[in-house]
Amino acid sequence: MSRPRIVIVGAGFAGYRTARALSRMSRGKADITLLNPTDYFLYLPLLPQVAAGILEPRRVTVSLSGTLPHVRLVLGEAHGVDMDARTVHYTDPEGNGGSLAYDRLVLAVGSVNKLLPIPGVAEHAHGFRGLPEALYLRDHVTRQVELAAAAEDRDTCAARCTFVVVGAGYTGTEVAAHGKMYTDAQVRKHPLRQGMSPRWMLLDIAPRVLPEMDERLSATADRVLRERGVDVRMGTSVKEATHDGVLLTDGEFVSSRTLVWCVGVRPDPLVESTGQPLERGRLVVDPYLQVPGRPEVFACGDAAAVPDLNNPGKFTPMTAQHAWRHGKVAAVNVAASLGVGERRPYRHRDLGFVVDLGGAQAAANPLGIPLSGPAAGAVTRGYHLAAMPGNRVRVAADWLLDAVLPRQSVQLGLVRSWSVPLESSSPELARVPGGPGRGQAPADQPTGTGTENQPGGGPAQSRPGGEPARNQPGGEPARNQPGGEPARNQPGPERAKKQPGRERAKSRSGAPARSGRAKRRHPHHPAPGPVERDD
Numbered sequence: 213m214s215r216p217r218i219v220i221v222g223a224g225f226a227g228y229r230t231a232r233a234l235s236r237m238s239r240g241k242a243d244i245t246l247l248n249p250t251d252y253f254l255y256l257p258l259l260p261q262v263a264a265g266i267l268e269p270r271r272v273t274v275s276l277s278g279t280l281p282h283v284r285l286v287l288g289e290a291h292g293v294d295m296d297a298r299t300v301h302y303t304d305p306e307g308n309g310g311s312l313a314y315d316r317l318v319l320a321v322g323s324v325n326k327l328l329p330i331p332g333v334a335e336h337a338h339g340f341r342g343l344p345e346a347l348y349l350r351d352h353v354t355r356q357v358e359l360a361a362a363a364e365d366r367d368t369c370a371a372r373c374t375f376v377v378v379g380a381g382y383t384g385t386e387v388a389a390h391g392k393m394y395t396d397a398q399v400r401k402h403p404l405r406q407g408m409s410p411r412w413m414l415l416d417i418a419p420r421v422l423p424e425m426d427e428r429l430s431a432t433a434d435r436v437l438r439e440r441g442v443d444v445r446m447g448t449s450v451k452e453a454t455h456d457g458v459l460l461t462d463g464e465f466v467s468s469r470t471l472v473w474c475v476g477v478r479p480d481p482l483v484e485s486t487g488q489p490l491e492r493g494r495l496v497v498d499p500y501l502q503v504p505g506r507p508e509v510f511a512c513g514d515a516a517a518v519p520d521l522n523n524p525g526k527f528t529p530m531t532a533q534h535a536w537r538h539g540k541v542a543a544v545n546v547a548a549s550l551g552v553g554e555r556r557p558y559r560h561r562d563l564g565f566v567v568d569l570g571g572a573q574a575a576a577n578p579l580g581i582p583l584s585g586p587a588a589g590a591v592t593r594g595y596h597l598a599a600m601p602g603n604r605v606r607v608a609a610d611w612l613l614d615a616v617l618p619r620q621s622v623q624l625g626l627v628r629s630w631s632v633p634l635e636s637s638s639p640e641l642a643r644v645p646g647g648p649g650r651g652q653a654p655a656d657q658p659t660g661t662g663t664e665n666q667p668g669g670g671p672a673q674s675r676p677g678g679e680p681a682r683n684q685p686g687g688e689p690a691r692n693q694p695g696g697e698p699a700r701n702q703p704g705p706e707r708a709k710k711q712p713g714r715e716r717a718k719s720r721s722g723a724p725a726r727s728g729r730a731k732r733r734h735p736h737h738p739a740p741g742p743v744e745r746d747d
Contacts, residue, residue, distance in 0.1 A: 215241060215242050215243050216242045216243070216315045216316060216550050217242075217243045217245070217313060217314050217315045217316070218234060218238075218242050218243065218244045218245065218314065218315065218316045218317075218318070218546060219245045219247065219300055219312050219313075219314035219316070219317050219318070220234075220244070220245070220246045220247065220318040220320060221247045221248075221290045221293075221300060221317070221318065221319050221320060221321055221482075222247075222248060222319070222320035222321040222322050222480075222513070222515070223246055223248035223250075223252075223253050223276055223320075224253070224254070224256075224320060224321075224322040224513055224514075224535060225256075225513060225532050225535035225536045225539065226320040226322070226512040226513025226514075226515075226516075226535040226536070226538045226539040226542070227246065227248070227318065227320030227321075227322075227512075227513065227539065228253040228274075228276070228280075228539065228601070229535075229536050229537075229538075229539025229540055229543070230318050230320060230512065230539040230540075230542045230543045230546070231244060231246045231276075231280050231283050231543075232279070232280055232539075232543075232601070233539065233540050233543030233544070234283075234543045234546060234547065235280055235281055235282045235283050237543060237544075237547050237552065237553075238282065238547070239282075240282055242550065243284070244282060244283045244284065245283070245284045245285075245286055245312055245314075246276060246280065246283050246284070246285050246286065247286045247288055247290055247300065247302055247312060248276065248285070248286075248287065248288075249287065249288065249289045249305075249638060249640055249641050250287075250640055250641070251275065251276055251277065251285060251287060252273035252274055252275055252276060253273065253274040253276060253279075253601065254272060254273055254342070254343060254640065255272045255273075255274065255596075255599075255600050255601075256272075256341075256532060257382075257532060257568075257596060257599075258271070258272045258596060258600075258607070259272060259340065259343070259346045259383075260340075260346075260383070260386040260387050260389075260390045260391075260568070261390060261568070262343070262346045262347070262350065263340075263346040263347075263349045263350045263353075263387065263390065263391070263394075264350070264390035264391060264393065264394040264570070264619075265350060265394055265619040265620060265621060266390070266610060266611070266614045266619070267607060267610045267611075268610060269343055269346070269347060270603075270606075271603050271606050271607050271610055272343070272603070272607075273343065273603075274600070274601050274602040274603060275602070278602075279601060279602055286302070286304075286310075286312065287304055287305055288302035288303055288304040288305070288310060289302055289303055289638060289641075290302045290321065290482055291303055291482070291485075292482075292485055293317070293319070293482070293485065293486050295317075295486065295487075295488075295506055295509060298313060298314050298315070298317070298508065299311050299312065299313050299314070300312045300314065300317065314508075315508065315550075316508050316509075316510070316546050316549060316550065317508060317509045317510065318510045318511070318512065318542055318546060319482075319483065319486075319495065319509065319510070319511040319512075319515055319516070320511070320512050320513045320515060320535075320538075320539065320542075321479075321480035321482045321483065321513075321515045322479075322480055322513055322514050322515060322535075323341070323477035323478060323479055323480060323514035323515070323530060324341060324477065324478060324479075324480055324481070324636065324637055324638075324639055325339035325341055325473060325477065325478075325634055325635070325636070325639060326475055326476040326477050326478045327478075327634065327635055328475065330450055330451065330452065330453065331452045331453070332452050332453035332454055333450065333453045333471070333473065333634065334633075334634050334635050335453070336453040336454065336455065336471055337378070337453060337471040337472070337473040337634050338352075338471070338472060338473060338629070338632055338634055339472075339473050339474070339632075339634050339636075339639060340383055340387060340472060340473070340474050341477065341639035341640075342632075342639035342640040342641070343640065344627045344631060344632050344639070344640070344641065344642035345627075345632045345639060347624070347626060347627045348627040348628070348629065348631070348632045348642075349387075349472065351623045351624060351625060351626075351627065352470065352629070353375065353391060353394065353395060353470065354398065354621050354622065354623050355623050356372045356373060356375075356469055356470060357372070357373055357395055357398045357399060357402055357410065357621075358402055358623075359372050360372035360373040360402075360404055361399070361402035361403065361404055363405075366405055366408070367467065369404055369405050369408055370408065370411075370467060371456070371457065371467035371468055371469055372469050373395065373399075373404060373408070373409070373410045373411060374410075374411045374413070374457075374466060374467060374468040374469075374470070375391060375395070375410070375411070375412045375413070375468065375470040375472070376413045376415065376450075376458055376466060376468050376470060376471050376472065377391070377412065377413065377414050377415070377472045377474060378415045378416070378449060378450055378471070378472065378473055378474060378475055379415075379416055379473070379474030379475040379476065380414050380415070380416035380418060380420075380421045380422065380423070380444070380446070381416075381422065381423075381424065381474065381476065382422070382565075382567060383474045384414060384416070384472070384474030384475075385414065385421055385422055385433055385437070385567060385569070386567060386568055386569070386570075387472055387474060388412050388413075388414040388437065388442050389433075389436065389437060389440065389442070389568075389569040389570045389573075390568075390569075390570045391412055392410065392412045392437075392440050392441060392442050392570075393440070393570045393571060394619070394621075395410035395412070396409070396410060396441075397618070397619060397621070398410075398621045401621065409441070411441075411443060412441070412442045412443065413442070413443040413444075413445060413466065414437065414442055414443070414444045414445065415445050415448050415449050415450065415460070416445075416446055416447075416448075416449065417447060417448070417449045417461075418446060418447075419446055419447060420434065420446055421433050421434045421437065421444060421446070422567065422575070424529070425565055425567070425575070425577070426577055426582060428577075428582045429565070429567070429575040429576070429577055429582055429584075430575075432575040432582075432584040432588075433567060433569060433575045436569045436573045436575075436584075437569070440570075445460070448460055448461055448462050449461050450471070453471055457469075458471055473634055477514060477530060478493055479493040479494045479495075479514055479515045479530075480514075480515055480637065481637050482515075482637075483495045483511075483515050488503055488506070489504070490517075491517035491527065492517070494514070494515060494516055494517035494527070494530075495511045495515055495516050495517065496517050497510070497511050497512075497516045497517065497518055497519075498519070499518075499519050499521060499557035499558055500541075500545050500555050500556070500557055500558070501516065501518060501538065501541060501542045501545055501558060502545070507549065508549070510542050510545065510546055512535065512538035512539055512541070512542045513534075513535040513538055513539070514530040514535060516538065518534070518538060518558055519558075520560075521557060521558070521559050522559065522560065528558070528560065533560075533563070533565075534560065536599075537558070537560055538558060541556060541557075541558045544556060562580075563578070563579060564576065564577040564578040564579055564580060564581075565577060566578070566588070566591060566592040566595050566596075567592070568589070568592050568593070568596075569589075571589070572585065572586040572589045573585065573586075573588070573589060574588035574589040574591070574592040575588055576588040576591045576592050576595075578591055578595070593611065627642050630643065631643040631644070
């Protein structure tokens with residue numbers, strides 16, 4: 213009798229945990245295949261420390277092939293699931309189509325940046341969901357401080373060293389906290405004009421920082437941020453984003469070259485293509501993480517609406533803690549569906565939360581005990597070391613070096629702005645010039661053109677010196693740019709019909725791809741040209 217074929221789509225917290233648990237449980241009695249765009253598991257909670265120069269990028273990545281024995285890794289992005297034929301269709305990194313047949317399927321595709329219909333945000337903001345975005349932000353912040361130090365007038369200096377973070381949840385709070393420390397250290401090497409210092413703003417429409425946490429922890433984080441000099445604005449958000457800054461909902465215009473979008477996440481668009489019932493974009497599952505009517509299909513993590521049995525009528529939130537626990541239960545229930553062990557429903561017990569605020573500061577409530585200051589910092593770092601499935605010694609070594617040595621504030625220039633658009637169904641991958649597949653720059657784009665932020669649309673208005681544009685993420689020229697095409701990433705409920713890059717592509721297997729995920733760019737799109745921009 214042939215061995216059962218188990219396909220896991222996605223290697224985030226839920227998918228990685230499922231694969232690891234099944235690898236240990238199967239003992240070679242099942243064919244386990246893990247489909248993922250990258251060959252690593254990304255430990256997202258430490259990503260702000262990568263952007264702040266504390267950790268090197270590889271420290272927060274864990275090799276899939278090196279830590280998942282008896283699991284076959286297939287590099288590719290799923291763009292369609294045929295549940296009747298029990299087949300997953302994907303596109304590999306070189307643009308070739310493929311398919312995987314399964315007896316059991318686990319959908320753990322995770323989430324992407326959440327967009328809101330605010331003018332200019334898609335064009336001028338960057339998210340914080342993947343390693344490329346963290347690397348870009350580190351380079352961008354470093355560059356802005358260096359340019360601010362050399363600016364000839366105070367207004368330009370102030371705009372360049374003003375950094376706006378939208379979203380005061382876990383990610384936004386940590387980005388602002390670490391970012392302020394990083395830029396303060398940087399200006400000691402590149403002094404600004406007299407009386408000027410880096411300004412970080414944290415905005416949210418919520419009434420307080422970290423609204424999902426206990427009020428005492430929220431108050432601790434708010435106090436640390438304000439003492440550090442972060443301008444915390446609750447009940448305030450962005451009304452419009454422009455090339456020169458952001459217009460706030462209270463009417464104030466803030467001159468800035470940096471807008472970091474941390475307002476939340478939405479499920480990966482792949483779940484929409486399944487044709488199954490959704491709950492706010494998430495795939496509806498039962499307490500055993502099975503898709504109703506499809507007993508061979510399981511879903512977990514951010515892509516699944518898992519009933520919260522401790523709070524009837526609600527669903528578990530989209531957090532890393534839940535995704536990690538989902539993965540273990542999914543593995544148990546997949547094995548049970550194949551006759552090994554007994555299945556069990558997903559239940560959870562709140563073990564508390566930790567938020568790293570940089571230095572020795574943190575906010576934590578392990579087992580419901582509220583902590584702040586160095587004690588919370590020790591608990592937070594201890595928790596991260598215990599939760600990481602690898603690289604613990606390397607992470608601890610980087611923390612030790614950061615405590616005794618100054619940080620290296622240099623630009624590597626490996627990720628350009630157009631490589632990490634806010635509207636991307638694959639934030640874990642950066643667009644590359646001449647690369648095949650979805651979300652990449654056009655094949656005829658020359659390298660070394662000096663176009664940091666224009667990702668393959670019509671040529672924009674040039675200026676002497678070929679300065680790069682800021683955050684033109686789409687692939688087509690932005691609205692009102694030369695070329696007259698509507699921007700691909702323009703926010704809003706309606707999208708232009710027959711817009712380039714939005715048609716459904718087909719893989720070599722003939723299965724339709726989901727919108728914008730596996731499409732090659734049109735060969736006649738011109739390479740990006742310089743646009744009017746002063747950085």
